[in-house]
Amino acid sequence: VTQSSDQIFRREAGRMVAALTRVFGMDNLSLAEDVVQDAFVSALEVWKFRGIPENPSAWLMTAAKNRAISVLRRRRTAQSYESELSWYLQSEWTLTPAVEELFSPSAIKDDLLRMMFSCCHAQLSEEAQVSLILNILCGFSIEEVAQAFLSAHDAAQKRIVRAKGVLAKSKRLFDVKSEKEFVARLPTVQRALYLLFNEGYHGASSDAPVRRELCSEAMHLAALLLSHPAAATPTSHALAALMCLHAARLPARMDSSGDLVSLSNHDRSRWDQELISDGLKLLELAASGNELSEYHIEAAIAAIHAQADSMNATDWGEIVRLYDTLMALTPSPIVALNRAIAISQNEGPERGLKEIDAIVHGEWLESYPFYAAARGELELRCGQPEVAYRQFQKALSVARNDTERRFFGARLRQCEKADELRAYLEIFWDDAVSNYRDAAESRHWRA
């Protein structure tokens, strides 16, 4: 019950805060968050005994709505609420219908969009803006925000607290109708949705690396973006395409025992063909205009994977070329790491290791488990199981959940096995060499 109610809370938190911020105004953001927390607490109490209701989101919305109305009755300081609504909220006759209206599904859809754009406040850095969206609207914990940016917990917390302060001072919510501002803020909203999707695809949670519900929430919000004419740009389409094309692989990413499955072992028949065809259609829609975004390139890479019948049939050369372009467009050690792995598929593990060694600011990836794991993998393929073992130990030490720990643990055992195997093959090799020598010598003597 706890885990599924967590999922529900995470999904509903954004909608509820968005609607409540409309009621209370941006300067009362913390009040809106408190009301949401109260609703969650009472839900836990009631659901513990009666079980999760059939429509939990409606239950939570009603709880939040009633709580909002009682707060408004107690604090008739309407001037501190958003001005366009204050008149309705002052009168007992209009208060309840006004709040009801704000909680209607169509209003909430707009509110969510408005709130996402409100988080992209001009006085905030892009990291702070994205952190806010993730924290307020996507239900990310501080720790999850920190991990998404590969930064420390304290830094993320400070950033979010400060950003909420700035947001609260802005008083008014962002006006979605002002097109110029809208376009300026769009990239940040896209970034936040990308990171939300990433958290679902394979994130840093201590519970589970893959959380499909976050992927579907990100895809839902991306669809919301596409439904708004000003937001339906080629880049938004590219973002939606990449989500579909990666999400298509999700059914094959975990096996029945909850373990991660490598791409080479994916049962590709389990890939979601409908999502692949949606993704390809969206990619086609993205291919217009003259703005090339990182999402365009990443979607194209995902499209190559999605259409390949096997690892061997994958066009790694094309993937490397796309990563080259991505490095030129948005250089980062993470992109460089992925490029290095693509190169290793194409030109062998030795070359891949050289590329990893050459990553600028590779040290930023020290706490990123896939960094050491990539080295370990390539060392193993180079026939260096002891070196690989140490790398997988490193990966294990920074693994973030049991699934990753199980996975790296299995890789460690594989290194041990490979080491034994190598010793065995060496004996075999030595025998073969001496047999050959003996044979050659006897031939020599015979001659």
Next chain:
Amino acid sequence: MQETMQKWVAWFKELGENGHIKDPGNPLEHGGTIVRGKEKTVTDGPYAEAKDVVNGYLVVEAKDLAQATELAKGCPNLAIGGSVEVRPIERLAR
């Protein structure tokens, strides 16, 4: 490859020809532009390479498929309920 991808490729090419894409050059030399402001801005992403390819496979040299299959039986994966697929690797240009 499907038609949709072809359309994307054509568009991508056209962008390049019109100078909309920065010259990729040697990507390793672009490192200097990573740092923005005081904070480092590395974000994670849903990449198939780091997150799915690494997990990979073990290259085992064996004289034939039968020996490889025999060797694969010793794979620790099996002990924990995993599976092992044995596939020959073609040596290209060696």
